[in-house]
Amino acid sequence: MDEILEILAKDARTPVEDIAKLTGRSVMQVKTAIRQYEKDGTIVQYKTVINHELVKSPKTIIRALIEVSVTPQKDVGFDYVAERIYSFPEVVSCYLVSGAYDLLLIVEGENIQTVADFVASKLSPMEHVKGTTTHFLLKKYKDDGQILKKLHNRKRLNISY
Amino acid sequence: MRIAKKVEEMAPSGIRAFFDLVLGMQDVISLGVGEPDFVTPWHIREKAIYCLEKGYTSYTSNKGMPELRRTIANYLHKRHGISYDPEEEILITVGVSEAMDLAARATIEPGDRILVPEPWYVMYGPIIDLAGGKPVFLTTKLEHGFKITPRQLDEAVRKYKPTGLVLNYPSNPTGASYTKAELQELCQAIERHDLVVYSDEIYDELTYDFEHTPLPTFKGMRKRVIYLNGVSKSFAMTGFRLGWACGPAKVIGAMTKIHQYTMLCAPIVSQMATMEALKSGFKDVLDMKREYMRRRRFMVDALNAMGLVCHNPEGAFYVFPSIQSIRQPSLEFAKDLLKKKRVAVVPGVAFGESAEGFVRMSYASSFENLKEAIVRIKSYLGT
Structure with a gap:
């Protein structure tokens, strides 16, 4: 992977000047590369990882993992059904997986009832959906490679040979 | 109680006082650290925890666990094509020291x-002294990338009639390392003068611009090289204190004799963790190496831009810039920089007299810290 992407994947707020210093390229070269990545869709979005448990007066968000079994369609396989499903704004992630079921969704709602309603009224009745299993998430420990607990600073000696 | 004269004369007292000064200070950005800023990869730590849970708390064979010696032999063979007999030619130690x-x-x-x-890592002089030998320091220069040349070796042999040579590449403190072609030439001189070589290659996996070539891989070297390595730097396992020596059976046997009376064996948990590191830790090494390379580029460019001439180190995680333009002894510079800007660096003089006029800065620190340190050093220099 290009070093620029590697650096941005770790910290999307790294200034282009710093990226230039770290990669040995000019600021202009870095800017051009990033613009190109944004244009061709390699960089999809810049987001912040938030630990919602620590947000004061948080808006309650309930998340559920939903396993979905579907009937694949001629010529388009799973893509057609997947698109029908992931187009719902409640669906924040959608994966095609191997194993006992086909699609794995992460669905968000304001409370258990809204998620249950989504499953009952939108997802399950869909023509090609054969069955669903819903797991409500109770606690998030790690998100997208990031441990959400604040880690203790490791103590190194300030000076050593 | 009386202290043996040899020991009393050992410590460079000025440096010790500087170290004590740093240890007592708060809010210091330290570029003085000789260990990785990464914590040991989790799968290695997890293995160590598992071993404790399963009750691996005993002594091991003096030479180290046979499985670990076999793992090291396999690793050396696969990685570098060197063959050492795990039964007689490998000894597990408490670090390379x-x-x-x-x-x-x-x-x-x-x-x-x-x-x-010279500059030399702080242990070589005292260890040779304690063993009854006499270290003879060969000055290396910035303009030669801090490397010794075959000609220098020839001259030193004529002058001092030495029996051995210490090689440390990539080097602590300069980061200098040797290409295969440079080593080839050195090996011819080593053979010509029938020298024993103590080859400390602890930073081997942190070589950036070319492939590291271990000394025993060269023709005629295996019988005269004691090859030293360990997991401290490559796998960020400094606190595990685990190293090894490989060499001719006779030498390893002799070393084992001393080891069995003084150390008995390396800690069993560290030995088990090392097996895990060598079997499946190389992705971690590559990830760390990529990060160090970026930081090296940043440091070398930033120091040269502010007028502190700094060669591009081929390995390890140190830069060794010249402070000769400041016209201040390295110890004074380090003390003053610490006092006024709270940045800790190691004075060059800690690594030998001819290293005066240089300081060692470690880039085993977060990029944020390195950036801030550079800002502070710039402000100290008034540039």
């Missing part, structure tokens, strides 16, 4: 002269 101490004590007769390229 112990391995170097054993190697010196097992091979040096009173008065033997041992060549040590």
Whole structure:
């Protein structure tokens, strides 16, 4: 992977000047590369990882993992059904997986009832959906490679040979 | 109680006082650290925890667990094509420091002269002294990338009639390392002068611009090289204190004799964790190496831009810039920089007299810290 992407994947707020210093390229070269990545869709979005448990007066968000079994369609396989499903704004992630079921969704709602309603009224009745299993998430420990607990600073000696 | 004269004369007191000063200070950005800023990869730590849970708390064979010695032999063979017999030619030690101490004590007769390229990592001089030998320091220069040349070796041999040579590449403190072609030439001189070589290659996996070539891989070297390595730097396992020595069976046997009375064996948990590191830790090494390379580029460029001439180190995680333009002894510079800007660096003089006029800065620190340190050093220099 290009070093620029590697650096941005770790910290999307790294200034282009710093990226230039770290990669040995000019600021202009870095800017051009990033613009190109944004244009061709390699960089999809810049987001912040938030630990919602620590947000004061948080808006309650309930998340559920939903396993979905579907009937694949001629010529388009799973893509057609997947698109029908992931187009719902409640669906924040959608994966095609191997194993006992086909699609794995992460669905968000304001409370258990809204998620249950989504499953009952939108997802399950869909023509090609054969069955669903819903797991409500109770606690998030790690998100997208990031441990959400604040880690203790490791103590190194300030000076050593 | 009386202290042996040899020991009393050992410590460079000025540096010790500087170290104590740093240890008592708050809010210091330290570029003085000689260990990775990464914590040991989790799968290795998890293995260590598992071993404790399963009750691995006993002594092991003096030489180290047979499985670990076999793992090291396999690793060396696969990675570099060197073959060492795990039964007789590999000894597990408590870090490379112990391995170097054993190697010196097992091979040096009173008065033997041992060549040590300068700047040198702080242990070589005292260890050779304690073993009864006499270290002879060979000055290396910034303009030669801090490397010794075959000609320099020839001259030193004519002048001092040494029995051995210490090689440390990539080097602590300069980061200098040797290409295969440079080593080839050195090996011819080493063979010509029938030298024993103590080859400390602890930073081997942190070589950036070319492939590291271990000394025993060269023709004629295996019988005269004591190859020292460990997991401290490559796998960020400094606190595990685990190293090894490989060499001819006779030398390893002699080193084992001393080791069995002084250390008995390396800690079993560290030995088990090392097996895990060598079997499946190389992705971690590559990830860390990529990060160090970026930081090296940043440091070398930033220091040169502010007028502190800094060569591009080929390995390890140190830069060794010249502070000669400041016209201040390195210890004074380090003290003043610490006092006024709270940035800790190691004065060059800690690594030998001819290293005066330089300081060692470690880039085993977060990029944020390095950036802030550079800002502070710039402000100190008024540039």
